[in-house]
Amino acid sequence: MQLIFMDEAFLYAMAIFYTIAGFMHFVKARLYIRIIPPYVPAPKLVNRIVGIVEMVLGLGLVFESTRSLAAYGIILLLIAVFPANLYMYQKENKGLPRWLLLLRLPLQLVLIGWAYVYT
Secondary structure, rough: HHHHHHHHHHHHHHHHHHHHHHHHHHHHHHHHHHHHOOOOOHHHHHHHHHHHHHHHHHHHHOOHHHHHHHHHHHHHHHHHHHHHHHHHOOOOOOOOOHHHHHHHHHHHHHHHHHHHHOO
């Protein structure tokens, strides 16, 4: 019984995490646009699309009928945004320590594994 509760708690934590992260693409748009690599066209549009996709996928985790598809979508999204995390590490960054940005890179693998649990 306790394992089921923990599984649901982690599932809803993930759903909330991605839904809020997607929402933040609109609240703190400049922050996200700044880390989009310069070779990506239309960074404002890309930021909005990623924000919407994150919110949809986060909400998709809540419903059993869409959970697996949403989890696979999150895995693909994490792979797609990895270049932005790498760019953020390579670029001069004010505010966040370099070691934290480096730690964020392998964290993507942990997040991919977390999403895979729900496929």
